[in-house]
Amino acid sequence: MILKQLDQAVFLRDYWQKKPCIIRGFIPDFNDLIDENELAGLAMEDDVDSRIVSNNNGQWSVVQGPIEDFEQHCTGSWSLLVQSVDRFIDEIDELSDIVNFIPHWRLDDVMMSYSVAGAGVGPHIDEYDVFIIQGSGSRRWQVGLPDAYETVLPHPLLKQIKGFEPIIDEVLLPGDVVYIPPKHPHNGVALEACMNYSIGFRAPTDIELLTGLIDENAYEIKEPQRYTDADSILARGINSMPSAVSSHEIATLKSSLRKLLESKETDRAIMQYLSHQALPDCEPLSEPYSAEEIQDKLRSRAQLNRLAGVKPIYQSEQGDEHFEFFIDGNMFKTCASIRPVIENLLNQRNVDLSQACFDKAVEDPHFVSIVTQLVNSTYWDISDLLS
Numbered sequence: 001m002i003l004k005q006l007d008q009a010v011f012l013r014d015y016w017q018k019k020p021c022i023i024r025g026f027i028p029d030f031n032d033l034i035d036e037n038e039l040a041g042l043a044m045e046d047d048v049d050s051r052i053v054s055n056n057n058g059q060w061s062v063v064q065g066p067i068e069d070f071e072q073h074c075t076g077s078w079s080l081l082v083q084s085v086d087r088f089i090d091e092i093d094e095l096s097d098i099v100n101f102i103p104h105w106r107l108d109d110v111m112m113s114y115s116v117a118g119a120g121v122g123p124h125i126d127e128y129d130v131f132i133i134q135g136s137g138s139r140r141w142q143v144g145l146p147d148a149y150e151t152v153l154p155h156p157l158l159k160q161i162k163g164f165e166p167i168i169d170e171v172l173l174p175g176d177v178v179y180i181p182p183k184h185p186h187n188g189v190a191l192e193a194c195m196n197y198s199i200g201f202r203a204p205t206d207i208e209l210l211t212g213l214i215d216e217n218a219y220e221i222k223e224p225q226r227y228t229d230a231d232s233i234l235a236r237g238i239n240s241m242p243s244a245v246s247s248h249e250i251a252t253l254k255s256s257l258r259k260l261l262e263s264k265e266t267d268r269a270i271m272q273y274l275s276h277q278a279l280p281d282c283e284p285l286s287e288p289y290s291a292e293e294i295q296d297k298l299r300s301r302a303q304l305n306r307l308a309g310v311k312p313i314y315q316s317e318q319g320d321e322h323f324e325f326f327i328d329g330n331m332f333k334t335c336a337s338i339r340p341v342i343e344n345l346l347n348q349r350n351v352d353l354s355q356a357c358f359d360k361a362v363e364d365p366h367f368v369s370i371v372t373q374l375v376n377s378t379y380w381d382i383s384d385l386l387s
Helices: 008-014 036-043 090-099 206-215 247-261 264-274 291-299 336-346 365-376
Strands: 021-023 050-056 059-064 077-082 107-115 129-134 139-143 150-155 158-162 168-172 177-180 186-190 194-201 303-306 322-327 330-335 350-352 380-382
Touching: 021 168, 036 050, 036 077, 036 107, 059 150, 090 107, 090 194, 139 177, 168 177, 177 186, 206 264, 247 264, 264 322, 264 330, 291 365, 322 336, 330 336, 330 365, 336 365, 365 380
Parallel strands: none
Antiparallel strands: 021 177, 050 059, 050 077, 077 107, 107 194, 129 177, 129 194, 139 168, 139 186, 150 158, 303 350, 303 380, 322 330
16 A cells, blocks of 8 residues: 555556555655745635644644634644645645546645644544645654544544554655545654645535535526426325325425436536635736737737636536536536637646647637636636747
């Protein structure tokens, strides 16, 4: 379970969601992308999810951000954890490109932590896949196998387990990574002051997905089908009890749900739900671009840059009339004829419009319209003219 290099096909076949592993030299010559002071600066912001977990002589403490007084809370063996750093800092967002053989819709976020020697959050179990990249310093990782472990709550905001036997017990150095599938117990303890980068992947349960579709109100159905029983009510029998619901009635309701779930509207609703990322609110452009202004920039071969955290998704199989894609719960639709060039745009972080594939696109009003929407929505920016 210790790999010397990442072979994507081997990893997906033998390890993904199956068993943990350590990959040595996952990022050769890796250096921290930000330092602990910059991480602490993020933890002071209102719209950033952060916490300090500390252990003082066996007493656990958790403080939720925003953090105002670090001296007060950073005592004993402590860790600062900051969620979704990829949505604020481009360099952290680019880390997820290393594992882009896992689709965008499965990506949750990139969490960062800074720990002093001896710090960790205790042995625990997560419900998601995670690649934890070792930055500066070193950390000892122990990982076990799924089982029915006893849960302990040393603090109301901290859920741990006890009693797992590690099958991995290794020290990670800068650039190494530990991959941990869901439900595998693990415990990481800093051997010295260190930084870690956790690329986490979500997987909704069926109930979460169904509830999400309802909560998002994502369905755009012109004529919802209401239950009818004009031809089946007699099947209950004249003497049936009024409180009883027959198996035939249940089957009819489930059949109606199946038809809805198999509809194009449900495909679209699922895509909308999966695209949500809880991106930070960006200040709207003081003066939105017009299509004419965008086209002038496109003609001058400006560069289009996808902003930090933005992860567009689209269905592979679509019709011949329109091409749809989604970003953070928002749908964009354009003509299917420009799908190849839009796919090229969506799957690259930075697009140089001097590429041959964009020659005709800059004169296509559909392409210009979509780029204008993306820039004005602050999902992309458009650079000054290339020299």
